[in-house]
Amino acid sequence: MGRLRRRYNQKGRQQLEIAINKTEQEKIQLDLPAQSQQTSYDDSNALVLPSEKRKTKKIAAKKETKVVISKKLRKKLLKIVEKKKRKIKRSDLIAALASVQASSSEIDILKHCNKKKAKTKQKPDRGGSTDGAPSDVRSGSDPKGQQKLKEEEEEENEEEEEEDEKEEEENESESEHSVCNSDEEDGEEEESDAEKTPLETSKGLGEADGNKKRKNNPDPEKNVEDSGDSKDMKRQKISEDGSIDSEAKTEQGVQQNGVSAKTSAAMKPRKVVFIPVDRKPEMQESRLKLPILSEEQQVMEAIHENPVVLVVGDTGSGKTTQVPQFLYEAGYAHNGGIIGITEPRRVAAISMSNRVASEMNLSSEVVSYQIRYEGNTTPKTKLKFMTDGVLFKEIQQDFLLSKYSVIILDEAHERTVYTDILIGLLSRVVPVRQKRKNPLRLIVMSATLRLNDFIENHRLFKVTPPVIKIDSRQFPVTIHFNKHTPVDNYLVDVYRKACKIHLELPEGGILIFVTSQQEVRTLCHYLKHRFPYNSGKTEKPLKPKFLQRKKQKNSKNEKLPDISLNNYSIYPEKKEVGLVEDNEGDVDLSDGFAEVDDDDVMADISTEPDLGSVAVEPLYVLPMYSLLPGHKQARVFLPPPKNCRLCVVSTNVAETSITIPDIKYVVDSGKVKTKYCDKVTGASIFKVTWTSKASASQRAGRAGRVGPGHCYRLYSSAVYNDDFIDYSEPEILRRPLEDIILQMRFLGIDKVLNFPYPTSPDKKQIIAAEKLLTILGALTKPKTPKTFKEIKKLPPGELTSIGKSMAKLPISPRYAKMLVLAQQHHLMPYVIAMVSGLTVQELFLPVPKTVKDASDSSQKQQNFAANARLLWSGTGHSQMLGDPMLLLKSIGACEFDGNIEVFCEKFSVRLKAMREIRKLRLQLTNTVNLAVPGLQLCIDPKMSPPTDAHAKLLRQILLAGMADHVARRIDSLPEDWPAEKKKQMKYAYETLDSNEPVWIHPESILHKKRPQYVVYQFVHETAKPYMKIVAGVEAQWFPLILPNLCQFSKPEESPAPRFDPKAGKVFCHMSGTFGPKCWPFDILELEFPKGSDLYKWFGRFFLEGEVCPALKKFVPHMKDPPCVMVKYWSRLKPETEKLVRCLLAADVDDKKSLTDEWSKNKTYLLAEYLKWLPEEQHAAVKELWPPV
Structure with a gap:
């Protein structure tokens, strides 16, 4: 009604000026006779006018309309201004060059001198003048080129005119009022042009052809700023004195990383800040040798001008240690901001923190590190090295990472799942921080980065970030391929190659790459016995029996003589440095690789010739793998003892994460052990496969750090070219994603499929993860679509209150569900200890396969530890709790004993794992105390063992957490199966979502007990698929604890339903099945459905x-x-x-x-x-x- 009232009598309410049209009256000509002649009619009616109504014309007041200039037209006009500026500058430059141009006589003299000196035929000057007059500066250029340049400029002008005409048509259709093109307006336009200020006329947009384009935009100069610094601004007023008064703040017009961001020219100039660093002279001298020092200006300019930068540099370029120092000196940590650097491995975070602190001569309070359960960060921290998982936890608390000014994601080529998720999250955090005028710089660094995943992924970065490539300080490395590729016992070839290098080649460290911790320990064992090193201890080094058998005639008290390398030539006698290969046969390839058996290795190595009394330099052998204690990992960075050669046997930890000094020889087995998980079932398997070409290059590069080196690849070049992939597969494609999905949902990311992953995971992985979270109760069950079109429209399940509590805990969703249930039964201390043991892998040291070669004391210790484990398992419900009860009691016994080192050595427990469990127990206890007010939990060193009733409740809690990891014993087999197949299926189990049989691991406490129903932590495939960390459960618990996975029958008529006065509910007896395979369970009394x-x-x-x-x-x-x-x-x-x-x-x-x-x-x-x-x-x- 309001709008109708305003329109009522709108035409009559208008105050218009009325002009009377007198053209018809002016056409009437009067020719009246004189008064004396007027006799036939009355004088009062001398004029008789036509009986027509006069005509009037209403003149409406002219309304000034403001024409909205689109962004496209604005850019076109700015381009015209820039082009005219360049023309003006070009003419000035030509005039300046012409003023200093050499005359024709001087040019002739120079030509004459040149002829005499070179005595060669001079090419004719195509553009030179012959009349002696000074020619134009550009006369020496190609006239065809000038003509082509003019044609290109004309084509560009025509294209701009066509685009401007299209833009005008669009503006006319979009504008509410059309602009009149009458003569009066043209006149007013000319007057307004005449009244323009000198500032307006100097902008070069008042030419005749420009007037045609500006019919719909009478004065575009008022909406365009003179400088080309910004491409998108709000309107500005030009005062009479020519100054520009900005009405509003300028907006960002160029889209960078998903938001409107200023270009490098439009960004405000950053204040020059230099933070002095007092380095030691020797540190400064070593820094200057790094290749990245020469690229400091280029790196810092790119970081200043771009919010996201990719830095690619080979191993040894110094990017990990120097880029944080560049940023610190440039003031990025000056105003309270922190420079954060993430590493995929803990050892790299700790070692890089110590290295940067020593180079900058700063304390650990300024340059700190933070890893899981450990860190030395303080309020004074400016440079913070951490693992990617730590930063992922921090982004959950503070999504914008307000306390950081720069985030560096190092070693991005390893493509861990946390690194990929962090890149996707930070690609959205950076634009938000840019809008809030608190910019965050993101630097992604890598040795061998798959750039296509970042450059061509417009969902990740809408504007391609710049890529800076840094050359490495790499000495030439000679690559040696095998002529024969070993199939089975490749560890034997590794051993032989290491022995040859040590016996025949000059001094220099040896770095050997193998696949697993077991292979590292085995190879170190053999190399130490072959080339023993006496560290000054009184006890004699242990020798394997196969060497003892061959040395029965030798004296037992024989000692190795002292040897100095200075007494020998650096070249071997009658040997080539390349080590002539023994394998001359054809290449034998195999698709799969089995685990290396130590017995087979020993049998092959025992055929090696005995050294006898030959004087050989000792070999200082050190292991290197991720589970090694920190103080033992640090030994590889120290110089070896005098007159000893360093030999490091490592997994792929030494590939890129750390740099071991003084390595000259690299032995590359070409193998890598990778953990693969089934995308649906979650069953894990470790496969030994060929590594990637990028990883092989990184391994070879380790030999060229201190000088020319050699890399011996124990595979043929044909295998390298045909079977090696270019890059390793990202981790996000190889593992379950339920923990990542839960954290993303907790951050408010509901549509996980639309997340900007660098490499998108399979849709099956995401569906399986959401299904598991629904079973655990973290997500509500999504609604069932009624039609096919509703499948994409229906929202996913919402995060429940239990899911929010689970997301706050720094553990897997399965274990988080156990902690949530533990509070209901007052079992929190036991569940925290049990979950800590389940989270840390390999608590107990495995029984060595070469027990027959071990000493009697070692054999007694292993037997003692095995008996203690049987005693800890207990009886009744405690025994049926199985391996988790073993973990729980070993943790409690260690805390009760107090001396952790002695306890771990006595009961064959891994010391590093027990320390991690203690730290995780403390972290979980503090987290639970914050989440549940008034709980006041503490770590009790005198915690009593759980009772039989407690063990029963713990079994039920395990079943709730391992809901989809339930297995049933196979008791009956088809009668038509052959006897051999039935024998293979003996003691086998079937799981919920896999058709392949599984077995209980032989090291499990329940290996001989074999309950009918068990839950397991994971399936590990070796010779057979084995279930690890097994506990027994009862079928009658399924409908009580996991009703979502049960299908019930109708209530039984006999016995009839009853009312329970205590519960206040109706109960009935029902039968049913469990899981997708419909395992039946007995009739139970349950709540009436x-x-x-x-x-x-x-x-x-x-x-x-x-x-x-x-x-x-x-x-x-x-x-x-x-x-x-x-x-x-x-x-x-x-x-x-x-x-x-x-x-x-x-x-x-x-x-x-x-x-x-x-x-x-x-x-x-x-x-x-x-x-x-x-x-x-x-x-x-x-x-x-x-x-x-």
């Missing part, structure tokens, strides 16, 4: 007085017995139907809901109950109601 029958049975028990005992005295006076409620013909009775409808309307199916309804309405069910009684009982019922 929801449905109309539940309300009928509850109504019956209400009438019988079971729910309210006060109503029992009215049962004999009822018209019909209460059992009528559950008869199939009960609908024929109106009083029965009304009672059921009343219960159904209020959703009353138990005693609690009934009392709640009576608290709201005291007459609830009174009328329905009175219909079952005669009238003489109504008064007594009304006095009693409600019968609570």
Whole structure:
């Protein structure tokens, strides 16, 4: 109505100027006679006008319209301004060059001198003048080139005119009022042009051809700033004196990283800040040798001008240690900001922190590190090295990472799952920080980065970030391929190659790459016995039996002589440095590789010739793998003892994460052990496969750090070219994602499929992860789509309150669910200890396969540890708890003992794992205390072992956490199976979502017990798929703990349902099946399922007085017995139907809901109950109601 009132009589309300049209009157010519001649008519009617109404014209007031200039037109006009500026500067430059141009006589003299000196035929000057007059500066250029340049400029002008005409048409259609092109407006336009200020006319947009383009934009100069620094601004007013008054703040017009961001020219100039660093002279001298020092200016300019930068440099370029120092000196940590550097491995974070601190001569308070359970960060920290998982946890607390000014993601080529998720999250955090004028710089550094995943991924970075490539300080490395590729015992070839290098080649460290911790320890064992090093200890080094058998005739007290390398030539006698290979056969390839058996290795190595009394330099052999204690890892960075050669046997930890000094020879087995997980079932398997070409290059590069080196690849060049992939597969494609999905949902990312991953995971992985979270209760069950179109429209399940509690815990969702349930049964200390043991892998040291070669003391220690584990397992429910009970009691016994080192050595427990468990227990205890106020948990060193009742509850909690990791023993096999196949299937189990049989691992406590139903932590495939960390469960717990995975039958008629006064609910007996394979379980008494029958049975028990005992005295006076409620013909009775409808309307199916309804309405069910009684009982019922 408001709009109609404003329009009422709008035409009449207009105050218009009216002009009278007198053209018709002016056409009338009057020729009147003189008054003396007027005799035939009256004088008063001398003029007779035409009987037509005069014509008027309403002139409306002119309205000034503002033409909106689009972004595209704005850019075009700015380009014109820039082009004219360049033309002006070009003419000035030409004039300046012409003023200093050499004359023709001087050019002739120079040509003459040149002829005499070179005595060669001079090429004719194509553009030189012959008349001696000074020619134009550009006359020496190619005239065809000038013509081509003019044609290109004309084509560009034509294209710009066509685009501007299209833009004008769009503006005319979009504008609310059209601009009149009358002569009056043209005149006003000319006047306005004449009144322009000198500032406006100097912008070069007042030319004749420009006037045509500006018909719809009379004065575009008022909307365009003179400088080309910004490409998108709001309107600005130009005052009369020519100054520009900005009405609003400028906006960012170029889209960078997903938001409107300023270009490098448009960004405000950054204040020059230099933070002095007092380095030691020797450190400064070593820094200057790094290749990245020469690229400091280029790196810092790119970081200043771009929010995201990719830095690619080979190993040895110095990017990890020097880029943080560049940023520190440039002031990025000056105003309270922190420079954060992430590393994929803990050892790299610690070693890089120590290295940078020593180079900058700063304390650990300024240059700190933070890894899981350990760190030395302080409020004074400016440079923080950490693992990628630590930063991922921090981004959950502070999504914008407010305390950081720069984030460096180092070693991005390893493509860990946390690094990929962090890149996706930070690609959205950086633009938000840019808008809030608190910019965050993101630097992604790598040795061999797959650039296509970042450059061509526009979902990740909408504007391609710049890539800076740094050359490495790499000495030439000679690559030696094998002619024969070993198939089985490749560890034997590694051993032989290391021995040859040590015996025949000059001094220099040896770095050997193998696949696993077991191979590292095995190879170190053999190399130490072959080339023993006496570290000054009195005890004699242990020798393997195969060497002892060959040295029975030698003296036992024989000692190795002291050897100095200065007494020998650096070149071997009659040997080539390349080591002539023994394998001359054809290449034998194999697709898969089995585990290396130590017995086979020993049998092959035992055929090696004995050194006897030959004087050989000792070999200082050191292991290197991720699970090695920190103080033992640090030994590889120290110089070896005098007159010893360093030999490091390592996994792929030494590939890029750390740099070991003084390495000259690299032995590359070409193998890598990778953990693969089934995308649906989550079953894990470690496969030994060929590594990638990028990894092989990194391994070879380790030999060229101190000088020319050699890399011996124990595979042929054909295998390298044909079987090696270019890059390793990202981790996000090889592992389950339930923990990542839960954290992303906790951050508010509901549509996980649309997340900007560098490499998107398979959709099956995400669906399987969300399904598991739904089973665990972290997500609600999504609605079932009614049509095919609703599949994409329906939102995913929402995060529940249990899911939010689970996301706050720094552990897997399975273990987080256990902690949530532990609070209900007051078992939190036991569950925290058990979860800590389950989180840390390989708590117990494995029994060595070469026990027969071990000493008697070692054999006794292993037997003692095995007996202690059997004792810890207990009996009854404690024994059925299985391996988790073993973990729990070993942790409690270690805390009770107090001396962790002695305890671990005595019971064959890994010391580093036990320390990690202690730190995780402390972290989980603090987290739970913060989440549950008033709990006040603490780590009790004198914690008593769990009782048998506690063990039963712990088994149920394990079943709730390992809901999808349930297995059933296979008791019956088809009769038509052959006997051999039946023998293979002996003691086998079947899992919920896999058709392949599995077995309990031989090291498990339940290996001989073999319960019917078990839960397991994971499946590890070696010779057979084995279940590890196994605990027994009962089938009758499935419907109570995991009802979402059960399918129930109808309630049994016999025994009939009953009402439980304590629970206040109706119970019945049902049978059913569990899981997708429909494992049946026995008939159990459970709560009556929801449905109309539940309300009928509850109504019956209400009438019988079971729910309210006060109503029992009215049962004999009822018209019909209460059992009528559950008869199939009960609908024929109106009083029965009304009672059921009343219960159904209020959703009353138990005693609690009934009392709640009576608290709201005291007459609830009174009328329905009175219909079952005669009238003489109504008064007594009304006095009693409600019968609570």
